[in-house]
Amino acid sequence: MADALSKLLETRDWLLADGATGTNLFNMGLSSGDAPELWNVDEADKIRALYRGAVEAGSDIFLTNSFGGNASRLKLHAADKRVRELNIAAAELGREVAESAGRPVVVAGSVGPTGEIMEPMGTLSYATAVEMFHEQAEALKEGGADVLWVETISAPEEFKAAADAFQRAEMPWCGTMSFDTAGRTMMGVTSAAMAEMVDKLDYKPVGFGANCGVGASDLLRTVLGFAAAGTETPIIAKGNAGIPKYEDGHIHYDGTPELMADYAVLARDCGATIIGGCCGTMPEHLRAMREALETRPRGERPTLDEIAARLGGFSSASDGTGDDVPAPSRQRRRRRG
Amino acid sequence: MSDEEDIILSELDDGELVEQMQDDLYDGMAEEIVEGVEILLERGWVPYDILTKALVAGMTVVGNDFRDGILFVPEVLLAAKAMKAGMAILKPLLAETGAPRMGKMVIGTVKGDIHDIGQNLVTMMMEGAGFEVKNIGINNPAEEYIAACKEFNADILGMSALLTTTMPYMKIVIDELKEQGLRDDYIVMVGGAPLNEEFGTAIGADAYCKDAAVAVEMAKQLIAAKAA
Numbered sequence: 001m002a003d004a005l006s007k008l009l010e011t012r013d014w015l016l017a018d019g020a021t022g023t024n025l026f027n028m029g030l031s032s033g034d035a036p037e038l039w040n041v042d043e044a045d046k047i048r049a050l051y052r053g054a055v056e057a058g059s060d061i062f063l064t065n066s067f068g069g070n071a072s073r074l075k076l077h078a079a080d081k082r083v084r085e086l087n088i089a090a091a092e093l094g095r096e097v098a099e100s101a102g103r104p105v106v107v108a109g110s111v112g113p114t115g116e117i118m119e120p121m122g123t124l125s126y127a128t129a130v131e132m133f134h135e136q137a138e139a140l141k142e143g144g145a146d147v148l149w150v151e152t153i154s155a156p157e158e159f160k161a162a163a164d165a166f167q168r169a170e171m172p173w174c175g176t177m178s179f180d181t182a183g184r185t186m187m188g189v190t191s192a193a194m195a196e197m198v199d200k201l202d203y204k205p206v207g208f209g210a211n212c213g214v215g216a217s218d219l220l221r222t223v224l225g226f227a228a229a230g231t232e233t234p235i236i237a238k239g240n241a242g243i244p245k246y247e248d249g250h251i252h253y254d255g256t257p258e259l260m261a262d263y264a265v266l267a268r269d270c271g272a273t274i275i276g277g278c279c280g281t282m283p284e285h286l287r288a289m290r291e292a293l294e295t296r297p298r299g300e301r302p303t304l305d306e307i308a309a310r311l312g313g314f315s316s317a318s319d320g321t322g323d324d325v326p327a328p329s330r331q332r333r334r335r336r337g
Numbered sequence: 338m339s340d341e342e343d344i345i346l347s348e349l350d351d352g353e354l355v356e357q358m359q360d361d362l363y364d365g366m367a368e369e370i371v372e373g374v375e376i377l378l379e380r381g382w383v384p385y386d387i388l389t390k391a392l393v394a395g396m397t398v399v400g401n402d403f404r405d406g407i408l409f410v411p412e413v414l415l416a417a418k419a420m421k422a423g424m425a426i427l428k429p430l431l432a433e434t435g436a437p438r439m440g441k442m443v444i445g446t447v448k449g450d451i452h453d454i455g456q457n458l459v460t461m462m463m464e465g466a467g468f469e470v471k472n473i474g475i476n477n478p479a480e481e482y483i484a485a486c487k488e489f490n491a492d493i494l495g496m497s498a499l500l501t502t503t504m505p506y507m508k509i510v511i512d513e514l515k516e517q518g519l520r521d522d523y524i525v526m527v528g529g530a531p532l533n534e535e536f537g538t539a540i541g542a543d544a545y546c547k548d549a550a551v552a553v554e555m556a557k558q559l560i561a562a563k564a565a
Contacts (some may be wrong), residue, residue: 022502031449033448033450033476033503073451076475115451115453117454120415121411121414121418181409181410181548182406184409186410187410188408188411246504246505246535246539246540250505251501251502279501
């Protein structure tokens, strides 16, 4: 039997995902630095309100409050023994909200990065990463998540470790990476390289794409890169609502609902099927995105210039794909055998 | 590269060996760096010259290519690891010989922020450039930054934040330094994914550093400016 997300994708040519988790929770009083996952147990009503905010604004998919719910992250809050409990709670609350939505809504179990650097550069072994992701995956499954959703990943090995873990948990999944360094992930992965990696995975995702990163324009450039790679897998676009600005001791994202509405329609024109927001994206942004996706016609695939004109400029001249890849400037002298 | 001839480090003259060590740093070859350092020491090089002419010069190339988007974090981490292997031999010798210091830095993520990959990268790049760095880890309140700066006799205070919700805390630390009359004792550098130049200026930092390579350049410039 097909999973809930694949079924929705059969009937619709675009789906609206959700917006920010952190930004919303901070507005509800979460202190910066506290583990949001603890609220799945301690402040269940606020997590229900978070999920409902997205569903009522028109999201077809929402991500559970479990981004930092792996043992490596929870350990920093001395809660690494609570992985199972906190992830089950995250998914159960999601299930409850989705069931009462009155339309099909997909509960996606969010899985964030471990925060460790993998071998050989760092200390985290592939096997340990798989084990941590698997522990979280089983708990999200047990709590009733429809799909698993790994996000904000920068290292290809970590993405593959999550895929392996999800296969062990026998769960359908989606995965997004964060392209925040000159159009690549922090670890240097280009959009084209990610598309190629996803195509080669044994256990393929239902959808893949990009989340977070720099601004809406950069994110769409990345989506164009996925589309140019000729992938058959549905593409996910989850960009930030603009760029964070500092005013009077507070941070706010400068992306308006109108800008995010433009972004959503452009994302669809770029080839994305699953469209949502990330940091700074509130229910009012999602509402504007939904309305735009429902009412505005599809257009031609936009050029980079058109994207920059509508949403603002890019953070770097190139994103490492296509003909303008910077060649290593350095002539090798010689290398040892 | 098995069709190429093996290079025997000890058969190279000094100039070739230094160039080769810079290449090996670029490629993150720790064992070869250790071997190169040992050969130069045997040939009577003073530790400070090995540090600056071979290692720091090599890491400068790595830093520039990182800044220019030619190298990415994985390559830089491997280069820094190789650098560190060489430094492990040189460090005690540098102290014994009273070699000049580049400067000292205290670095940590601000209170509420547990994301330390960025500052770990800055630590490695700064060490790669010859600075002494005390990395005080995650979640630091103002008093811990200030205590560490005093204890370590730091020239530079570096603060890192990954979250928009934690970055305003940098201003609290700077205000506390002012309050205690210590602001001018330290160069304050800030960095992290959501920050920008405008934010650095708004909170009164001496420099906003877009990435680890920029941090090294800014540190060198600001130390030189302060000494002048």
